[in-house]
Amino acid sequence: MNFLSWLSEISQSMAPPGQPFSPQWWYVAMALVLPLLMGVVLAGILRVLEKTFKTKLGGGGV
Amino acid sequence: MTVTLPTASYWLNYLHPELARLAEPLQGWFYTVSPQGDLSLSLIALIILGVLIGLLSGSFGVGSGFLMAPFLNLVGNVPYNVAVGSDLTQMLGSATIANLRQRAFGYVDYKLGLLLFAGSVIGVECGAQLLEFLKFAGEVPLLAHQVSFLQLTMTVVYILLLGWIGIALYRETRASRKLASLAISPEGPGVPAGSRLQTITLPPMVSLPVSGVEAISLWLILGVGWVSGFLTGFLGVSGAFIRMPALIYVLGVPTVVSLGTNLFELLILALYGTFTHSLKGNVDLILVMILLITTTLGNQLGVLWQRKMVGRRTLQLYIILLFFTISLMIIKLIR
Numbered sequence: 001m002n003f004l005s006w007l008s009e010i011s012q013s014m015a016p017p018g019q020p021f022s023p024q025w026w027y028v029a030m031a032l033v034l035p036l037l038m039g040v041v042l043a044g045i046l047r048v049l050e051k052t053f054k055t056k057l058g059g060g061g062v
Numbered sequence: 063m064t065v066t067l068p069t070a071s072y073w074l075n076y077l078h079p080e081l082a083r084l085a086e087p088l089q090g091w092f093y094t095v096s097p098q099g100d101l102s103l104s105l106i107a108l109i110i111l112g113v114l115i116g117l118l119s120g121s122f123g124v125g126s127g128f129l130m131a132p133f134l135n136l137v138g139n140v141p142y143n144v145a146v147g148s149d150l151t152q153m154l155g156s157a158t159i160a161n162l163r164q165r166a167f168g169y170v171d172y173k174l175g176l177l178l179f180a181g182s183v184i185g186v187e188c189g190a191q192l193l194e195f196l197k198f199a200g201e202v203p204l205l206a207h208q209v210s211f212l213q214l215t216m217t218v219v220y221i222l223l224l225g226w227i228g229i230a231l232y233r234e235t236r237a238s239r240k241l242a243s244l245a246i247s248p249e250g251p252g253v254p255a256g257s258r259l260q261t262i263t264l265p266p267m268v269s270l271p272v273s274g275v276e277a278i279s280l281w282l283i284l285g286v287g288w289v290s291g292f293l294t295g296f297l298g299v300s301g302a303f304i305r306m307p308a309l310i311y312v313l314g315v316p317t318v319v320s321l322g323t324n325l326f327e328l329l330i331l332a333l334y335g336t337f338t339h340s341l342k343g344n345v346d347l348i349l350v351m352i353l354l355i356t357t358t359l360g361n362q363l364g365v366l367w368q369r370k371m372v373g374r375r376t377l378q379l380y381i382i383l384l385f386f387t388i389s390l391m392i393i394k395l396i397r
Contacts, residue, residue: 007347011068020198021072021343030347031340032333035151035354039158042358046163058120058365060159060358 064094064102069148069346073141075099077197077210092137103138105352111137112356119357120364122380127153127299128227129387130353132220135213136390140349142216143197147336147344148353149298154332155354156361157300161325170322171272174283174315175330178305178323181287182294182331189295190338205396217395221388223297228384235377260314273315273323286312287327294335300328 010030015022046057074095092107115129130152131145140148199211260278267277286308290301302324309320339345 004348007351008066008068011072011347013072013343021076023341023343027345027347028337028340031151031336031345031350032154034347035155035336035350036158038351038354039155040162042155042355043159043162046159046358046362058362060156060163060361 116360182291185291186295
């Protein structure tokens with residue numbers, strides 16, 4: 001839950017109200033790192049499931 | 063249980079006060095807007111949406127991007143710029159999974175991938191800049207209401223895209239039914255348009271040894287990259303439905319190489335697309351996390367389902383779903 005609050009916090013614009021969105025450095029970094037990391041973890045989970053249940057899962061859709 | 067989306071809330075308040083009217087019937091079911099203007103989506107609805115779209119993608123082999131953004135806008139009231147940016151960021155995760163899992167199946171032509179990327183970067187940036195322009199283009203009157211130009215344009219563009227895909231799938235099911243009844247070879251006598259494009263010799267010419275292409279105009283590769291990149295930057299779709307046929311029929315790349323190269327290009331393309339959309343504040347990180355997990359689960363279920371059940375009848379259901387979505391989008395816009 002703390003992580004979600006932190007994500008929420010870094011997603012706030014740095015610009016004053018009424019001005020166009022100005023991103024925080026952490027927000028841009030997390031947008032790039034978070035899906036990459038989650039992709040690696042999810043691919044690992046699928047591999048473990050395949051080994052455990054001796055089955056062939058899908059290759060991942062894009 | 064609901065989940066508050068910070069970036070979607072920001073843009074909902076900044077640009078789209080009229081969206082509250084447009085999606086009013088769904089308020090309380092799928093989303094709520096607090097008096098402070100925070101947009102919260104039902105977690106159950108988001109999970110169902112992600113799993114369902116992943117299921118469709120896994121079972122029909124058609125990407126989920128072109129359905130995700132319209133549905134997020136339809137049921138969740140998420141502004142189109144956030145729906146597109148978040149969908150593209152989610153695609154970065156999906157592309158990572160696909161690259162890790164499918165790298166053994168296809169060869170990668172890195173030279174071609176990087177040349178395509180050069181065209182794609184410009185395409186993604188053009189698409190993202192066009193979205194940025196629409197975001198701040200103000201409102202237009204529509205049937206006694208004011209609708210943001212972004213909402214109107216994106217609805218029309220997605221209707222055209224979904225309609226085109228629906229008609230193409232319908233033609234395919236009709237053709238396969240005809241072929242099955244006549245038991246003839248699917249190969250037609252005509253020369254594919256791509257073969258004619260390969261005769262373009264506008265310099266500089268490049269060779270692609272890994273793909274077995276002796277000489278091809280660089281502009282052709284950059285053009286293919288630009289078109290698919292533009293679709294990614296503007297609509298949040300992978301562009302694979304353009305890039306894969308283009309790689310095979312326009313550039314003459316063998317299928318096994320085009321599979322790996324397409325995934326490699328998609329990964330670096332999604333990385334750049336995510337970067338530029340996050341700089342513009344179009345990415346909702348919490349939404350991305352939920353969508354990536356749920357679409358991955360749905361995708362695996364879809365693959366299992368496809369092995370057992372998918373045939374002409376289920377493809378027809380998919381076509382009905384596409385046209386049903388179009389009808390909902392029109393109703394949402396004009397009501």
